[in-house]
Amino acid sequence: MKRKLALSAVLIAGGFAFSSSAMAETPSAAMLGYTCAGCHGTNGNSNGPATPSLAGASKDYIIEVMEYYASGERASTIMGRIAKGYTKDEIKAMAEFFSKQKFVPAKGQKFDAKLAKKGAKLHDKYCEKCHAEGGTSSEDDAGILAGQWTPYLKYTLADMQAGKSHVPKKMKKKMKKMKEKTGDAGIEQLLNYYASKK
């Protein structure tokens, strides 16, 4: 009788432990998302000057970028080290959390109106097809460019041009074309345009 009781107690305890740890494997989307706030702002809206906002980005976009960071296919200072700390499920949950937040354009970014005007034209010509609605849209898993912190955009484009970060095929082509036409001035104009979008 005593043995039987003890055994069933073990079974119950064991079963409980198993189910709770199986359930416990992946923290909730909010639990994961909240840990990023120290660098990316509460709910993924960054206060800058350089760390990008994550709010409103598409789920697949975040997953892809995090995977590139973890594998080293995307250059970074710190994100590669951090991205390696998460399972696929955790990255998925995190991505879901940020995709559901509302993107708030960066506040107080300076820009030159003349350069921004030129940048708008360049955007229409080279970027709008994927980064739709003036770079404000995250549809089709495009990164939000308008109102994003521009130092981050600058670093990202520089790394892509230097071959340090993965670039989608179409973007590679367009970037090459734009560089041939405008040199580095084009990038500066584009950044001014994105900074001008409030």
Added chain:
Amino acid sequence: MSNFTRRKFLKVTGAAAAASSALTFSSFAIGGAKKKVVIVGGGIGGATAAKYLKMMDSSIDVTVIEANKDYYTCFMSNEVLGGERSIDSIRFGYTGLAGHGVKVVHDWVTGIDAGKRVVKTKGGKSFSYDRCIVSPGVDFKWETIEGYDAKVAEKIPHAWKAGPQTALLRKQLVAMRNGGTVIIAPPPNPFRCPPGPYERASQIAHYLKKHKPKSKILILDPKDKFSKFGLFTDGWKRHYGYGTDNSMITWINGANGGKITGVDANSWTVSADVEDFKGDVINIIPAQKAGKIAFMAGLTNEKGWCPIDGKTFESTIHKNIHVIGDSAVASPLPKSGYAANSEAKVCAAAIVAMLNGGKAPQPSYVNTCYSVIAPGDGISVAMVYAYKDGKIIKVKGSGGLTPSKFDPEMRAREEQYAHSWFNNITADVFG
């Protein structure tokens, strides 16, 4: 309704109130009584916990008791010493918390009755709670350095709690003659902000190089190694001649007599293991222990820190009291601002779930810590942490330091990210 019966009631109704896997709960009052959380200490841990409790369940009555009207962040206070940042830029108030519906009371906590679940203050008030969070930061073991105490620190600052102490040290550096010696005496482990003393030496060196180039910095350290050791010493070589006869910075480690044992404030002399050193400016960062209230509430172990459960941050000594931030034994999480911020969220999520009759959710924690060696030269250390088999663990393969090979472009970016980190964490805590 007594606490006991109310708790029992919570337990029963909790089953019906589906414990959501999300961290937000719809508010439901039980018997009209609001659930109460009292937070002792409005620093990084306490303020974060207050805000996130409200974000997760706005029906909870959250009170923060904090003595000071303003909080000065310890992080980035070294840039104030280096002259790169104003003291006002590290000062934060509590209007942001009030905006989230948190009650902020400026008073001193004099005791916590864990049995009756009441927090008492110097102002003569009592605050009852269902759950209490204690986030008192660190206190100093003054007795480990002969001749040093809170009074002497008004002349020879520790500047390890930012604010007037930071301003004092800055003032002394500005007043010092060209050719003077600045002594920095870091504490033994464990202490708040492990890379902090060495970032401090870097920032002061940056200031001296620019304004008083004949001056020297002497680091008298009880330790033989420190956080980001390779990155700091490499930075000191590049910026401040470290390792040459003309180095601005000299580091004397524990093995070579760096441990200080006393200070004479009248002659501006520090006694170390082997010899005495005279300084024009002296910064002593004493050995540390949990904040005072943690001792008063009986939350500390024999080593002077607060043992907790890493899933909830509930004290393993007193039920219904949670300890977060520098005072908690949350190793391998370091005693850093980011860790306190991360711990506060895990703690808040656990409290919200438990007050709503559920179980504490699976935690996730991060630490990210930046140091600025000189303008345009930022370095970092990061780590992702998980909870497994009852313990906080480092996630294998994650985290680590800035690569040791110096890359000016990447270091400039790290500085930009360091300042972004500051803007974002302070907005996350106080905004």
